[in-house]
Amino acid sequence: NELNLIKGKRGGAITREKIVASAAEKLFIVADETKLTQRLGTNHPIPL
Numbered sequence: 788n789e790l791n792l793i794k795g796k797r798g799g800a801i802t803r804e805k806i807v808a809s810a811a812e813k814l815f816i817v818a819d820e821t822k823l824t825q826r827l828g829t830n831h832p833i834p835l
Contacts (some may be wrong), residue, residue, distance in 0.1 A: 791827055792816060
């Protein structure tokens with residue numbers, strides 16, 4: 788399981804968040820179970 792995710796609707800700090808996450812020893816993601824999907828982009832379009 789790769790645990791891919793999309794955070795937020797506009798993605799304003801995605802680059803900074805990825806840098807912090809990759810440098811972190813542990814990463815905790817807290818999300819409501821209604822946000823889970825089998826595939827990214829099924830509930831909302833993915834911004835490019």
